[in-house]
Amino acid sequence: MTTLHRARAVIAALLLATATAACSQQKDTTLETRTVGEATSTVNDYLTQTLTLIGPDARQSKPGGTTDIPCSDAPNAPNDQFGVAGHYQIENPTEAPKATIARLQQAWQNKGYTQNDYRTSDPERPELTVTNPADHIKITAEVIKDAPRIALTIGTPCYHSPTPLY
Amino acid sequence: MPELGFAELLASDPGPFSTAARAWKQLAEDLDNAAEDVIRSTRDLAEVWPEGDAAEAAEQRTATVRNEVCNAYLPARRIGEALQAHADAMYDLCGQAGDLYDEAMRSGFVIDWRTGVISVSAAAAGYRSPDSLERQVNEVAASMTELVGRARALDARTTNALVVNLPDATVGFGALARVPVSREEILAQQGKDPKAVNDWWNDLDPQQQEAALQQYPDLVGWLNGVPAEDRDAANRLRLQRDGDNLQHQADDLNRQLADLNAHPPVNHNSPEFYAWNAQRTALQDRLDDVHTEQQHLAKTKEALDKLGTNGYLLGLDPTGDGKAIISVGNPDTAKYTSVMVPGLGTTLDDAPGAINRQLNLYRSVDSQASGGQTATMWWLGYDAPEFDASVALSERSEQGGAALDPFVDGLRVTHDTGTQDRLVVIGHSYGSTVVAEADLHGNGLAADDVIVAGSPGLHTDNAANLHIDPHHLWVGAAPDDPVAYPGYYGDTVAVASAPLLGPLGWVLDEAYKHDHGPEPQDPAFGANQFHVNTHGHSDYWNANSGSIDNQAKIIVGDYSHVKLDHKAPTP
Numbered sequence: 001m002t003t004l005h006r007a008r009a010v011i012a013a014l015l016l017a018t019a020t021a022a023c024s025q026q027k028d029t030t031l032e033t034r035t036v037g038e039a040t041s042t043v044n045d046y047l048t049q050t051l052t053l054i055g056p057d058a059r060q061s062k063p064g065g066t067t068d069i070p071c072s073d074a075p076n077a078p079n080d081q082f083g084v085a086g087h088y089q090i091e092n093p094t095e096a097p098k099a100t101i102a103r104l105q106q107a108w109q110n111k112g113y114t115q116n117d118y119r120t121s122d123p124e125r126p127e128l129t130v131t132n133p134a135d136h137i138k139i140t141a142e143v144i145k146d147a148p149r150i151a152l153t154i155g156t157p158c159y160h161s162p163t164p165l166y
Numbered sequence: 167m168p169e170l171g172f173a174e175l176l177a178s179d180p181g182p183f184s185t186a187a188r189a190w191k192q193l194a195e196d197l198d199n200a201a202e203d204v205i206r207s208t209r210d211l212a213e214v215w216p217e218g219d220a221a222e223a224a225e226q227r228t229a230t231v232r233n234e235v236c237n238a239y240l241p242a243r244r245i246g247e248a249l250q251a252h253a254d255a256m257y258d259l260c261g262q263a264g265d266l267y268d269e270a271m272r273s274g275f276v277i278d279w280r281t282g283v284i285s286v287s288a289a290a291a292g293y294r295s296p297d298s299l300e301r302q303v304n305e306v307a308a309s310m311t312e313l314v315g316r317a318r319a320l321d322a323r324t325t326n327a328l329v330v331n332l333p334d335a336t337v338g339f340g341a342l343a344r345v346p347v348s349r350e351e352i353l354a355q356q357g358k359d360p361k362a363v364n365d366w367w368n369d370l371d372p373q374q375q376e377a378a379l380q381q382y383p384d385l386v387g388w389l390n391g392v393p394a395e396d397r398d399a400a401n402r403l404r405l406q407r408d409g410d411n412l413q414h415q416a417d418d419l420n421r422q423l424a425d426l427n428a429h430p431p432v433n434h435n436s437p438e439f440y441a442w443n444a445q446r447t448a449l450q451d452r453l454d455d456v457h458t459e460q461q462h463l464a465k466t467k468e469a470l471d472k473l474g475t476n477g478y479l480l481g482l483d484p485t486g487d488g489k490a491i492i493s494v495g496n497p498d499t500a501k502y503t504s505v506m507v508p509g510l511g512t513t514l515d516d517a518p519g520a521i522n523r524q525l526n527l528y529r530s531v532d533s534q535a536s537g538g539q540t541a542t543m544w545w546l547g548y549d550a551p552e553f554d555a556s557v558a559l560s561e562r563s564e565q566g567g568a569a570l571d572p573f574v575d576g577l578r579v580t581h582d583t584g585t586q587d588r589l590v591v592i593g594h595s596y597g598s599t600v601v602a603e604a605d606l607h608g609n610g611l612a613a614d615d616v617i618v619a620g621s622p623g624l625h626t627d628n629a630a631n632l633h634i635d636p637h638h639l640w641v642g643a644a645p646d647d648p649v650a651y652p653g654y655y656g657d658t659v660a661v662a663s664a665p666l667l668g669p670l671g672w673v674l675d676e677a678y679k680h681d682h683g684p685e686p687q688d689p690a691f692g693a694n695q696f697h698v699n700t701h702g703h704s705d706y707w708n709a710n711s712g713s714i715d716n717q718a719k720i721i722v723g724d725y726s727h728v729k730l731d732h733k734a735p736t737p
Contacts, residue, residue, distance in 0.1 A: 064533060067526040067709075070519040073594070074704035075511030079519070083709025087529035125727065129712075138710050145724040147536035155710040166519035 031081060034159040036068045039084040046137055046154045047086060053107050054150075057094045061149055064088035070166050071158040080161040086154040089144065097143040097150050101126045104141055113139075172310045173279035175317045176263045183253035190246030197239040201372035204232050230341045236373040237339035241331035243368075248327035255320050263313050270306050282310070344370075346377045352385045360576035363391025379403065388481050390576030394498045401479040402470075405463060408484055412460050419453040462488035462514035469517040472525065481547055488514025491573070492521055493543040494528040498580050501538025501587045502531050504721050505545050505574060505613075507566065509595025509620075512550040520544045523707040530718040538587065547573060551596055560603070560625065563596065567603025571611060574604070578612050590721045592617040594706065595649055598686075599625055605632045615640060615720050619698070619706040619713065620649050621686050628684070629692035629734065636734040639693040640720055641686045642713050647703045650687060689732050696720070697729040 043066050051058045064087055071081040092100055105118060105128050113130040116138070120126045127142035136157040144151050208228040215221040270277060274290020277283075284303050291299060333339050347370060355363045367375065367389075378386050379400045386392060387400035426446050431439040462484040469492055470477045481491035497503045504527065508520060521544060528542040548566030574591060591613040593601035598621035605611040606625060610633020618624065619642035629636035643650035687695045699712040706713045712729065719728045 062532060065529055067522055067529060069522050069526050069707065069709050071708055072702075072704040073508070073516075073519065073523065073707060075516075077704065085526050085529075085709040085714070087526070087533040089533045122727065127727070140715065142727070144534050144536060145722060145727070149536070151533040153530065153533070153715065157710060158708070166516075166522070 031158055031160040033162060035162060036082060036084065036165065039068070039082070039156050039159055040066045042135070042137065042156060043084050043086040043154045046139060047088060047152070050104070050139070050141075050152060050154075051090070053104060054090065054092050054100055055094065058090055058092045060088055061091045062089045068165065079164045079166040081158050082161055082165055083158050084156045086152075088152045088154075090150045090152050091148065092150075097148050098124055098126050100150060101128050101141050101143065104128060105130075108139070170314065170318050170321055171279075172263065172277075172282060172314050175259060175314060176267060178256060178260055180253040180256035180260065183249050183256065187246050187249035187253055190242055190249060192246075194239055194243035194246055197235060197242055198372050201232070201235045201239055202376065204228075204235050205373060205376045208232065229343070232373060233341045233343045234339060236343070236371040237341075238333070240369070240371050241333070241339060244331045245328060248324050248331075252320060252324040256317070259313055259317050259320070263310075266306065266309050266313065273302060273306075275303065275306060277310075282307075344374055346381075347374050349382055349385070352378060352382050352389070355389055355391075356385070357572075358391075360391035360572055360579045363389055363576070364393075364579045367392050367396070383407070384483075387479075388483075390572045391579050392576075393580045394478050394480060394493065394496055397480045398478040401482040404482050405466060405470075405479065408482075409460070409463050409467075412456050412463070412484075416453065416456045416460065419449055419456065423449050423453065459484040459488075465515050465517045466490055466492070469521040472518070472521055477521075478541075480543070484514065487512075487549055487552075489546050489548065490514055490517060491543060491545050491547050492517065492524070493541050494521070494524050495539060495541035497541040497543065497577050497586070498582050499539055500541035500581075502535055502590075502721050503541045503543070503577065503586045503588065504531070504590045504592055504717075505543045505570075505577070506592040506594065507545050507548075507570060507597035507600045508550060509593075509597040510551055512546055512597075514546065517544070517546075520546075526707065526709070527714060527717060527721075530714050531721050534718045534722045534724065545570065545573065548600060560599070563599035563603045563625070566597075566600035567605075567607065570600055571604040571608060574612050588614050588721060588723055590615045590617060592619070592717065593621065594618075595620045595703065596622065599623065602626065602632065605634055610634060614638065614723070617642070617696075617717055617720055618686060619643070620647050620703045622649050622652075623684065624686050624691075627691075629686070636692045637694065639686075639734065640716075640728070641691075641693045641695050642698045642706060642716070643685070643687040643695065644698045644700050644702060644705070646701050649703045650685060652685075687731075689735075692734055694728075694734045695731040697731050 066084050066086040068082045068084050070077065070079070071083055072078075095103075105115070108128075108130045109115065111132070113132050115128070115130050117127065117129040119128075125143040125145075127140070129138065129140045131138045138153075138155045140151075140153040140155075142151050143149070208231075211228055212221075212225055215224065267277070270284070274287045276285045276287060278285070284307055286299055286303065294302075355366055358366075370378065375396065379396065380403065383400040383404040387397055387404055389397070392400075423446065426442065426449065431442050433439060466479070466482060466484075466488075470479060473492075473494055476495055478493040478496055479490065480493055480497075481489060483489040506524065506527075508516070512520075524542045524544050528540050531540045531542065547569045549562060550566075551562045570591070574589065577589060578586065589612065591601050591604075591611055593599070593616070598618035601611070601616060601618060602624035605613075605616060613634065615638040616632075616634045617640045621641065621643070624632065626632060629639050632639065645651070684691045686693055689695075696716040697712065698706065698716075700706055700708060700710075705711065716728050719725070
């Protein structure tokens, strides 16, 4: 491709991204309003529930934690739209991680969560992703590489913050 | 002491040298830490206790202590390094001597350890010609002589290093300070190979390093090859000083404006009024620039405050759109490191949100890693293009690539184990072109893997033209990302966005009529495409993103569990 054609392609595509970012700002006025504290509290509740489901010996093998993240990194994106993600590493000495994930799959199914993905192609390291249709919280549980532990990710949808954040 | 011979070489044990080396290196590290404590705790003594004989005596005494501690550091480190080099070389020589001995025995030779004479057993002599035997004996003897010669030379070098660096019996390591580093000396390091810069930095004693940080933080803070903790200290100093300077400038400009506004010319059509107005406009423009820089510093501080002691400021320049490199975690001790290059329209004002994304990636990587520390970086070490013609040109990506490449080399050099287990470079949007430029030129990026998301192209027609192995190039592209797929919206959006883009509408129209070149996610380009479950161009790092999960797996090297749309073709 000639330099001129590349230049045109790049400017067109990037400027178009700006145009669509502007469109998405309008769309996002329908977001539910939450504070970061409230969203974080929700993620923490899901962590507690998941640890309870896994069993009394379950514990976090690393500190883990939550982060509030802007919903878009487009230039001039609204600074009051965010989601919260929590990342944790869980170990349960009384059960193999793959068995734990199989139990979580059943428990979450019983709660009416939607199963987005359940990969068992590597039988020792299954990966499960579910979403609670009531609040659109997404949870992923998977066995990590090289250790009998589970990586647990809990992510919220985008919310509208009552105050600017970023 | 008898001169070292083959028997001594064969029987030698390098283990104690390794043990001693570790002890000296630990001593050097303790001295370095002690020197920093002494320097920082006595730095302001003259300021808080400025006058009097006692103050003068205290200042002299603390200067002497500072110098003595600092002067002890380098010799201790050099002795540790010399002993370690000796141990490593001796392990090698002993191994070679053992192999030679075994080979000689297998050949039926007998070595007299006392005299070094080699004889041949009767059994071995029985089936070989005298010429052949003589040649073999001579070869063994020459190898023995060569090994012993190398061992003696090593011994002499190590002895010399010890003698030179041991303290004098009367004055110890001395109380005179070494000459401080000049600005010119630091400027001369810019653009050098980070390994050479690292060697230069390590040859400075703690007091020289501290003085360089204090006097020239703007230079030291950007120097690739300087350890992360020192860069961080320099840049935080600059953050504070630039903030103070800018506040003084703002106060001064506000005073000048107030004075000017207090005495406006009465006649608005007079030359005096035009001159007055021009002066006022110039002052206001300067004040606006100062406010912009203050805003950049405030946003940088806001980002750093979120990270606490786990934040590292590895570059800072508040001028213009602002530049900064901020790391979550110390890259010099991390097992898993990523460097993320942002794209179009990014300025230092974006730091707080960007750092939250890096913190999220950090936590995702940490949750996937079985052990070891993590560092994830936001690298705004270039002037990202604005919403103007700069985005269409390669100039910014070339400049960015030229800055990114040595930065990554520097990360490799300053790592405390010699190199990271995993180092991954990520480019978003226009940032992917910066990554591509860095990898296309010279010896390429010193990265284990490269990830790009929402890329407009990688300045080449095929992944094979990049230095990175195509199997370690990972492309993410949301199906409705108009940058990754410029044809996604077709003429509809070109027409619809024309009012927003104004005179640039023709560019859109023209662009869509031409071949935009290979999209890196196109299977024909030859890279891996990882699965993305987000929408549009700017959501790859949001809270619910499977893209984050995939990036974390690539960073820890868990390739088989990366969710792929397609793999790079097998050659």
